[in-house]
């Protein structure tokens with residue numbers, strides 16, 4: 001039974017068309033939050049928004065935006081504020097995965113990974129923070145086990161996700177006295193379209209990768225990660241800021 005801890009709260013969730021972003025939207029909606037769901041895949045975000053509005057008694061809307069573009073991130077937050085009048089919870093979840101041996105990883109692939117997975121979090125937080133100071137709200141950023149440990153063939157992804165933790169901790173310190181909490185979640189492998197559509201490439205050492213399989217045995221469901229986001233976004237976590245919460249079945253234990 002899910003409680004309605006987020007009644008009256010206004011949330012923006014990026015990456016809401018799919019996977020963890022979609023599950024987080026469903027969870028925050030079930031807990032009573034009003035939702036603005038942003039994704040480059042507008043049709044997908046709209047489907048998530050419509051499904052939640054039908055099931056839960058909450059307002060939802062979808063916005064198209066490109067997380068890698070600073071102006072688009074700014075417009076997305078502006079649009080959310082115009083629609084809702086305030087922002088209490090910001091969940092930065094949109095992201096992409098691309099992996100392969102370092103020597104073959106082009107500049108374009110590196111830039112795409114950093115722009116979508118890391119620069120986006122900077123752009124969105126920068127524009128959202130005055131609104132969160134006003135509401136004494138909070139941010140939950142989606143990092144990864146890859147942000148906490150070395151993982152072969154994922155140099156760009158690891159760099160971006162470590163950077164997300166660095167942004168999280170810096171903002172947590174900078175804004176604690178203004179009443180804004182900032183946290184990150186670090187999933188291990190999660191059963192989403194991202195892992196389905198990016199299978200381990202053939203030309204890598206699979207044994208090296210499998211050493212980091214979750215100790216609890218299976219990959220997580222998106223709902224497992226969504227539950228952690230909902231906790232951090234809620235008053236239950238009012239003394240929690242600057243953490244990188246692992247939801248990885250023990251993957252980073254080594």
Ligand SMILES: NC(=O)c1ccc[n+]([C@@H]2O[C@H](COP(=O)([O-])OP(=O)(O)OC[C@H]3O[C@@H](n4cnc5c(N)ncnc54)[C@H](O)[C@@H]3O)[C@@H](O)[C@H]2O)c1
Nearest residue numbers: 015017018019020040066067094095144187189190192194
């Ligand atoms: N699936 C995993 O195993 C796993 C593990 C750790 C961390 N994560 C992180 O969780 C987040 C969600 O991943 P997921 O597995 O749900 O993936 P997913 O592919 O199912 O969903 C990602 C969403 O981000 C959106 N997106 C991609 N590029 C975008 C852009 N430029 N602008 C706006 N939206 C964009 C996609 O349209 C999609 O809806 C990502 O940040 C990912 O790095 C995933």
